[in-house]
Amino acid sequence: MTVAPAPASADDNAAGQAARAVDRASAVLENATTQARLAALRLQAATAAMPAAQRNVAVSRGAVAAAITAANTAGRRANAARAAYARVAGDFQQAQDQFADARARVDQIAQATYMGSTFSRINVLVEATGPADIMDRLSLVDQLMRTQNQDVDRLIRSRAAARSAQDRAGLAKREAEEAEAAAKAKVDAARGAQAAALRAKQALTRLMLSRQAALRIADAQRAAVLARYRAAVAEERRIRTALRGWSVKSGGGGRYTGGRLLMPVNGWKSSDFGERYDPFYRVWQLHAGTDFAAPRGMPIHAAAAGHVIRAGWSGGYGNYTCISHGRLDGVGFQTCYGHQSAILVHVGEYVRRGEVIGRVGTTGASTGNHLHFETRFNGVPRNPLQYLPSCLC
Secondary structure, eight states, rough: OOOOOOOOOOGGGGSSSHHHHHHHHHHHHSSHHHHHHHHHHHHHHHHHHHHHHHHHHHHHHHHHHHHHHHHHHHHHHHHHHHHHHHHHHHHHHHHHHHHHHHHHHHHHHHHHHHHHEEEEEEEHTTTTTTTHHHHHHHHHHEEEHHHHHHHHHHHHHHHHHHHHHHHHHHHHHHHHHHHHHHHHHHHHHHHHHHHHHHHHHHHHHHHHHHHHHHHHHHHHTHHHHHHHHHHHHHHHHHHHHHHHHHHHHHHHSSBBBOOOOOOOOSSEEEEEOEEEETTTTTTEEEOSEEEEEETOEEEEEEOEEEEEEEEEEEEEGGGGEEEEEETTTTTEEEEEEEEEEEEOOOOOOOEEETOOEEBBBOOOOOOSSSSEEEEEEEEEEEGGGSSOOTTTT
């Protein structure tokens, strides 16, 4: 019973939208001129960075508005705190004046007492001429004593008021100083926000200029790039015709019984199989295989046993080898290997599964060292991931 290489399960979770976009872009760019490729990459980078730069400008403008509002609010608070301090300082000065006056009065009482005023009061009573006079003199002495007590009470109250006013004045002064410091910090923050907004605007301007320059270069390269795309399409047609012709001529060989293919190189998947659209040049192009990035010179292994039916230069594919593995469901089954730095086999040679057939390189329309690996049926490409190990190992 023929064991066909069963399709591997698609691993859509392994690559996000961004990775797929990069894959599409890089696959299309392989057939662009060097200038167009660099311009497209700059255009891609600038376009990708534009939304973030625009958001930065909007956010920084909002930050400036918020910082200015906060600075104005803090300034008003500082002014109010300074005015409150001035009022409290005035109350404190008034309380100080009242305390000084009361203290002067009490000092006079103390001085009078020291000078013998108490004995004078006793003499006033002794010198009374009768009961009525004594009562009058007692009333006078009592009035003097009340006045002295009131002066002492006034001293105590004014001292307490002065201390309270002093505490309020100290608190108001601290609040004013804190408000002024906060206002200064808010003003500094507003200046910093304005500087950041200016930098964000300048960055956006640079991105716009870079994008415009890239567009001009890409537009200037339009004719050359479209010519390369047409050449790539023509080369793909020639390969299909040649492989289909070989299958018809040879009968496709025996039945394929190799099962799932062997990984042809020790690398990592860098680009997927499929149709790609270049939005700038408005062309579709089939990326006929899966790319596996690997260091230059890394061995390339035959994915299955078979006969070498193509080995040599093939336009954008660079050094290109194809191996026929027989018939699968009545159709000739081939694998092909592109962009090699060296081809180590020749047409007509039989190779075993896992045999080294070439070395990884970047020949042809390639943007870096990798193996372009294809699975074809009578020359028509199909997705290689359907026939390789699902782990790509």
